[in-house]
Amino acid sequence: MSESAINLLPVAKVIKSFGTKGEMLIRYSPRFKGEIDEKRPVFINYDGLPVPFFIESISSKGSDQALVKLEGICNEPQIAEVAGEFIYIESSQVQEDDQEQGPSQFIGYTLADETGNLIGTIREFYDYPGNPCFGISRNDKKGDELLLPIHEEIIVAINDKSKKITARIPEGLLEL
Numbered sequence: 001m002s003e004s005a006i007n008l009l010p011v012a013k014v015i016k017s018f019g020t021k022g023e024m025l026i027r028y029s030p031r032f033k034g035e036i037d038e039k040r041p042v043f044i045n046y047d048g049l050p051v052p053f054f055i056e057s058i059s060s061k062g063s064d065q066a067l068v069k070l071e072g073i074c075n076e077p078q079i080a081e082v083a084g085e086f087i088y089i090e091s092s093q094v095q096e097d098d099q100e101q102g103p104s105q106f107i108g109y110t111l112a113d114e115t116g117n118l119i120g121t122i123r124e125f126y127d128y129p130g131n132p133c134f135g136i137s138r139n140d141k142k143g144d145e146l147l148l149p150i151h152e153e154i155i156v157a158i159n160d161k162s163k164k165i166t167a168r169i170p171e172g173l174l175e176l
Helices: 003-007 078-080
Strands: 008-018 023-030 040-047 047-054 053-060 065-070 086-090 110-113 116-126 134-138 144-150 155-159 162-165
Touching: 008 040, 008 065, 008 078, 116 144
Parallel strands: 110 162
Antiparallel strands: 008 023, 008 086, 023 065, 040 047, 040 086, 053 065, 110 116, 116 134, 134 144, 155 162
C-alpha cells in the first residue's frame, strides 16, 4: 500500500450503477457516522493506488445508502469497473469523536501471518453475533475478501505504530 493510502479511511462501497446518467449506488460502512464533505475529493483504488474524484451530486437513499455522481465517471462501463471497490476519504475529515473505538479502529491496518508474509489490509469490521470478523482485502487475490475471526488465539500481536496486525492464520483459511 502506498504511503498516501495510510491516511485514507473507507467510508462506503460502490454497489452498482443506477440509471443512465452515471450515478452509482453506494452503501456506507456501518461504522461511518459522519457525512461525506462534497467539497473534498473521495478516493477509489485503481491498480492499488488511490485516485481522487470530486462529487458532482450525492443524495441519501435510506439510512445506509446513497446515490452518487462522481466527476470523470459517466457511464455504466466505468461504474462496472469500480463496482465492489471502497470509497475512501482523508482521515483528517473525520472528527476524533466520530471514530469508534474497538475493532473498527483497526481499519486500514495491514495483516501479516506469523512468518511475516503480508496477507492484506483490513477494510471492514463485521460484528457478527458470537463471531466478530475483520474483512481483509487480500494482496494475492484482487477483489476477494478474507473474513478473519477476531479471537485471542488468532490475533498474535498489534503494532499501532506501524499499523500492523500479526495473526496465526487457521490452516486452510487462505485457500478459501
